[in-house]
Amino acid sequence: MNQARKALVAICCLASGVTSAAVEVTTNGFLTAGTTMIDEPDATFNSFIKDRVGFEYDSRMGLRFSAQINPQLEFAAQLLSRARLEGWDVKADWAFASYKLNDHVSVRAGSVRIPLYLASEYVEVGYAYPWVRPPAEVYRLTPVNATTGVSVPLKANLGGMDLLVQPMTGSLGTTIQSRGLEIDIVAENMVGGSIDLSNDILRLHAAYLSAKVFADTQASVPLFVAPSLGPVTGDLGITLLDSSNYQAWDVGMSVDWKNILLMTEYTHTHSWVPLDDQFGWYATLGYKMGNFLPYVTYAERRSDDIVNDPSTFANEAFLLASFAQDQNSMTLGLRYNIGNASALKFEVQQASTQGDTCGFIDGAGPGVCSGDFPLNGSYNMYSVAYDVVF
């Protein structure tokens, strides 16, 4: 992220410097004010969502600056500030220099987007998609969106369909919030890309990402209780992934035809340890009626080959066993467009956790979920969000 900040500083200096050179800097922004709660007393969902009205999880705002230096060269940066994790600290979401070689090829360098999922490239911009937030069963599987590196977008028009190929490479160091823990991630040798084929109605998407990943947590780990080893307390520095070969795939499709909106996506990750394979998929079907878009989403997350033998991995196993987040969810949602630059959204989600896991309810040790939430239990989540673009 530091390098992203440096790139941003460079762009800001350039932006202020170029005013005199009559280069126009365009500014756009987005804002989401959201509130969410679950109906399970004392349980938490991904650290923030609790059984009372909270605003931290979804609320965020962003500003995007762009300076077209000449027809080929553009500098662009996006600042993001959110309530969750960063406490409204302003961060560079991405910042890059883009050089257009011709109408088909450009090169971007800096902090560039990782185009893994259908909505990865605008995942923070609530107005740009139907949901309050993209389905967690898929989007939280590889929860990183930008890397310091290079991407080379290639565009072509193939008889009525537009082809966009975005190969990229880079590395990143970041902190994510997952399973009730702050996890530091370093990903090196990241190589991947996406292929999109689209027209006005249909978009087909496929993406791949591979990296060597180091992940650890120094967080104060909640009290673990295991019958064989007794309670474990305190600050644990735990290495979750040590130079693991991490791979992620995604295939997705969206259809926007007359009143019908359909989005579906399947993703798969492979990281050898601690969870060999994880899968997620969802399908969203909506029907537009004027400014109203009612929709329904069904989603699933599954894990295979979970390391859950404490004798093999000692302390790590406590964490690992609570790492699987298997669950099914059904969401009913309504989006209401207010004017043509804001939307109000409501969602009711019913989720049932599967495979003797806590699903997305935070774990408190192997086989123990926060707030005495039972394994293979079910919970409801209620969300309201107001999205604006300007």
Add this chain to the structure above:
Amino acid sequence: MKRFHRLTTVVLLTAAMSSQAGVVVVAAANSSAPALSKDTAARLFLGKDSNFPNGSAAAPVDQAEDSPTRSEFAKKVLAKDDNQVKAYWSQQIFSGKGSPPPTAADDTAVKNWLANNLKGVGYISSSAVDGSVKVLLRVD
């Protein structure tokens, strides 16, 4: 009574025609821009193409968001409603892929803008067509 009916019909027709007057895609009268199909015009205004079909560079100008001509153009040429256009540009802008064209307030402002931009392409209500512009596409 019959005459009243006829009058009402004329008034209604006139009202209908003025709200659905048709929209035309135009360039400056002395521009070398070629005639456009709906599809090629849509691609220019959505930022998917940056050149006219004859290979010369195109600089589109949009109308302001509160302009009725803009809504009509979006519906008839882009095949999108205002919200879909906004969502499309949100995805383009915030993914760093592109920016919407500059805007001019209304038909007259578009014509003035085109007069100073030989590469320019805009759209106006068909009733606003005059000698200062060349019609590239007519959509009723």
